[in-house]
Amino acid sequence: DIQMTQSPSAMSASIGDRVTITCRASQGISNYLAWFQQKPGKVPRRLIYASSSLQSGVPSTFSGSGSGTEFTLTISSLQPEDFATYYCLQHYSYPLTFGGGTKVEIK
Amino acid sequence: EVQLVESGGDLVQPGGSLRISCAASGFSFSDYWMTWVRQAPGKGLEWVANIKEDGSEKYYVDAVKGRFTISRDNADNILYLEMNNLGVEDSAVYYCASDVRLGNWGQGTLVTVSS
Numbered sequence: 032d033i034q035m036t037q038s039p040s041a042m043s044a045s046i047g048d049r050v051t052i053t054c055r056a057s058q059g060i061s062n063y064l065a066w067f068q069q070k071p072g073k074v075p076r077r078l079i080y081a082s083s084s085l086q087s088g089v090p091s092t093f094s095g096s097g098s099g100t101e102f103t104l105t106i107s108s109l110q111p112e113d114f115a116t117y118y119c120l121q122h123y124s125y126p127l128t129f130g131g132g133t134k135v136e137i138k
Numbered sequence: 139e140v141q142l143v144e145s146g147g148d149l150v151q152p153g154g155s156l157r158i159s160c161a162a163s164g165f166s167f168s169d170y171w172m173t174w175v176r177q178a179p180g181k182g183l184e185w186v187a188n189i190k191e192d193g194s195e196k197y198y199v200d201a202v203k204g205r206f207t208i209s210r211d212n213a214d215n216i217l218y219l220e221m222n223n224l225g226v227e228d229s230a231v232y233y234c235a236s237d238v239r240l241g242n243w244g245q246g247t248l249v250t251v252s253s
Contacts, residue, residue: 065239067183074233074243075175075183086241118183122238125197127173127185 033057033121037130043138050106052117052133059099060123066095066104070115078117079104109135140164140242142234147247154224158247160217160234168192168212171238174219176230177246184230187219188238201227224251 034057044050054064062082069075077086079095082102092107106113114137119130146158160172174186187208188197196208207220217234231246 067240069183074245075240076243077239077241080239080241120183120185120240125188126199127188127238129183129185132182 032126033060033124033128035119035121035128035130037119037133039133040131041134041136043136044109045138046109046111048109048138050109050113050135052104052119052135054097054102054104054119054130056100056102056121056123060121062098063121063123064095064097064102065120065122066093067118067120068113068115069118075118106135140236142236142242142244144232144234144244144247147232147249149250149252150224151253152225152251154251155220155222156224156249157218157220158232158249159219160244162215162217162234162236165236165242167210167215170236172208172210172217173235173238173240174208174217175233175235175240175243176228176249177233178227178230181230186232189217221249224249226251 036055038053064082066079067075078089078093083095094105096103116132116134118132141163143161150156173188189208205223209218229251233246234244236242
C-alpha cells in the first residue's frame with residue numbers, strides 16, 4: 032500500500048500569509064494526486080487534481096505542484112475562508128489513500 | 139448541476155447489516171467510476187471502495203473486504219454500498235463521490251454501529 036505522509040498535521044497562520052502543505056508518497060505516484068479542503072461540519076471539496084490542475088471555481092490563490100513522491104499545496108495569501116483541514120489523495124494504485132490531514136488555524 | 143444524494147444511514151447493532159444508496163443526477167452516471175469514502179467522527183477521510191463504469195471492476199480497502207459490496211444501477215443512476223457484519227469501527231459518515239479523483243461529493247449519510 033502507498034502511504035501518504037502529510038505535513039504539518041496542524042499549523043497556525045495569519046490572514047495574508049503564504050501557506051505550504053506537503054504530502055510525501057511512500058513510492059512514486061506520478062501526478063496522480065488531488066487536494067481537498069474540508070471545513071468543520073461540511074463536505075470535502077476538491078481543490079486540485081492531477082497534482083497541479085486547479086478545480087473550476089477554486090480561487091487562484093491555491094496552487095499545487097509536484098510529481099513522483101513529493102507534492103505541495105500552496106495558498107499564496109491566506110483568506111478567512113481558507114481556515115479548514117486539507118487532505119491529499121493518491122489515486123495511482125489501490126488501495127487509494129489519503130494523507131492524515133493538515134488543520135490550518137487562525138494565529 | 140451534478141448532484142449526489144446519499145441515503146439509508148441508520149443506527150445498527152454490531153454484527154448487523156445495512157445498505158446505503160447514492161442517487162446521481164446532472165451528469166452521465168454510466169460514464170464514470172464511482173467511489174465511497176467514509177469519515178469516522180473527528181477523524182480523517184478513508185477511501186472505502188470503487189466501482190468501474192459498467193460494474194465489471196470493484197476495489198475495496200482491506201478493512202471492509204468480504205463484508206462490504208459496492209454495486210451500481212446505471213438504469214436508475216444509483217450507487218449502492220451493502221454493508222454486512224458491521225462493527226463499531228465502521229461508524230462514520232459515508233460519502234459517495236464521482237470518479238476516482240473525487241470531483242463531486244454527496245452530503246453524506248451517517249452510519250452508527252452501536253448496541
